[in-house]
Amino acid sequence: MEGHLYYPGCTLKTKASDYEDSAMKVMDKLGEPLVEMDDWYCCGAVQSLAEDDIMHQIAPIRTMCCAQEQGEDEIVTLCDMCYNVLRQANDRMKEREDDLETMNEFLDEDPDYEGGVEVYHLFHLLEDMKDEIEEAVETPLNDLVVAPYYGCMLLRPDNVAIDETEDPEIMEGLLELLGLEVLENPKRTECCGSYHTVNRSDIVEKRVEDIVSHAVDEGAEAMVLSCPLCQFNLDYHQRATEFEIPVFYLTELMALAFGLDIEVKNHKIDPRSLLKEKGIVE
């Protein structure tokens, strides 16, 4: 198959459509298009940690079966939560024969999962395309100061981390290629409050205040990340703080540096005035 088999996840089709749009454009430009899977299922969003809970591993494994059905052995995700859940469920099936057997017995009428699919995050791919990225940059974003933010799902637990759990630099490396001024952000691996946004927004507001205030103190004009839930929390809950800096998906900035248009549908804090001020968009 030309390009990469792409697992979107539900959020990329709704609240994080800006991320999908910009990532698709960026990967097209880099000559490695993302090709959406013929069939896929919601990953479940939260990895079940109970030892005996196979039920909640079914959805991610069904998606592995879909990739297998298409004759592919790799899938790539954009969403950090999907990446984390799919990767953990998939690894569990590869590592524990008994679990795989239980799973396949439950899937009785469907073909067995053979355990031959690998799960990647978009950053894995971008990390291997640094030369191509550098070449694709048409308008370096020289004047913009950003703070990268990883959150939890790309880095924890350690066995699925895309980089050093306590000291990641994969995002910094990519952002520097775009000409941005990238701040050292000591809060970049702290939790944004995650699902507490549903019924304990006070917790999320405290987390967001802490994370954004440190970035702004260092001179950040925007935050950069890749998790749709982190994006929502950092973006939406800034309204409870004194701050108002845009929260970008990394691929949005990459698209802008490549001279591509981006959609701005999901942002609560509209980034367009900042982008105009910096001469990035007209």
Added chain:
Amino acid sequence: MKAEEDESNEEVEMVEIFVMGKRYKVPKGLTIMTALEYAGYKFTRGCGCRGGFCGACSTVFRTKDEYKLRMDLACQTAVEDGMFLVQLPFMPAVREDYDVEEVDPEEHDNVLLDYYPEVARCVSCNTCTKACPQDIEVMDYVQAALRGDIERTAELSFDCIQCGLCSIRCPADIKHYHMAQMARRIHAKYNQPESDELAERVKEIKEGKYDEEMEKLVNMEREILKKRYDERDIKEEG
């Protein structure tokens, strides 16, 4: 030549079924519904069109030596020897109230999820699909709903007859069929083009163009009506 003997002696092969635990012998070849009536049960609920369209007669059963619980429509399924049966008179599932004028999908992140949030509890077990007597890809339309794809939800669920078997089996307590009906209504209202023919026909009906014809049909003798129905022209699709 057993079959011929049966015919000549007018002996009917019987099968043994269990209705709510009680043993009955009923003629082979009956549907579950007629077998229950043969055994003396009378339906006041759980029975409708008897033609596989209305979804009122959903039933669950197991057969001898089978570990799986099976589901189907009682009017469409023949009895088998050793069947354990029960009729489901009603499917308890709440249908949410909404005004179709006020559920514009453009004004919601995911309008189906707003009304049926339990859709997000789907674990992709596919039990709903296995329960469906219409062979609908139920899990796939639930997944489409979860990602806000109203068109796919509507199209995949189009053959639904609202029997509710999916919902009674779901470990996530999703009300699939009510949610999908909402999706079809939204799809029709907001996505599909309006039909000029429909508007014209409604106008004709309101003006009384068919009153006389309708009156004739209502007063027609049953046998003539049946004949007319059997001989009717069916317009091809498209």
